[in-house]
Amino acid sequence: MNPVRRNLFILTLLLCVSFGLLLSVNAEEGKSCVLCGMYLTDYTHVKYTVTDTDGKEYVTCGVQCGLILQLNLKKKFQSATMTDLFSHKNIPADKGWYVYRSSVITDMAPGLIGFRDKSRAEQFIKGFGGELLNYQQALDKAKAGLP
Numbered sequence: 656m657n658p659v660r661r662n663l664f665i666l667t668l669l670l671c672v673s674f675g676l677l678l679s680v681n682a683e684e685g686k687s688c689v690l691c692g693m694y695l696t697d698y699t700h701v702k703y704t705v706t707d708t709d710g711k712e713y714v715t716c717g718v719q720c721g722l723i724l725q726l727n728l729k730k731k732f733q734s735a736t737m738t739d740l741f742s743h744k745n746i747p748a749d750k751g752w753y754v755y756r757s758s759v760i761t762d763m764a765p766g767l768i769g770f771r772d773k774s775r776a777e778q779f780i781k782g783f784g785g786e787l788l789n790y791q792q793a794l795d796k797a798k799a800g801l802p
């Protein structure tokens with residue numbers, strides 16, 4: 656094999672190995688949002704977890720991806736928890752309050768941010784704008800395609 660072909664072969668092999676390692680690191684379960692691929696370590700304060708009827712959990716970067724995932728699962732959807740922006744505690748998603756389209760984008764635009772308490776969500780709106788939604792209204796926004 657001539658030197659140019661040999662060097663090209665080695666370079667190609669190194670690129671393939673590097674790319675494979677990169678994929679295996681990014682594909683590790685629990686490291687990225689199952690819907691959009693954003694790194695979950697950057698969004699622990701707003702993560703949203705969906706459980707299907709088989710008991711499998713799917714973690715998303717936030718409310719928006721979580722609600723879309725719920726809709727995609729259809730009859731396989733069992734339950735979901737969301738993370739309160741202020742306390743960082745997980746609560747059942749259907750018990751939460753949501754702020755839509757505030758000036759703060761925590762994960763995905765146009766933005767849905769989860770709150771445990773309605774009063775905290777209303778306080779947030781006073782400072783950063785947005786529309787107050789209950790769980791069903793947030794789900795309806797996701798179903799309608801959001802904006």
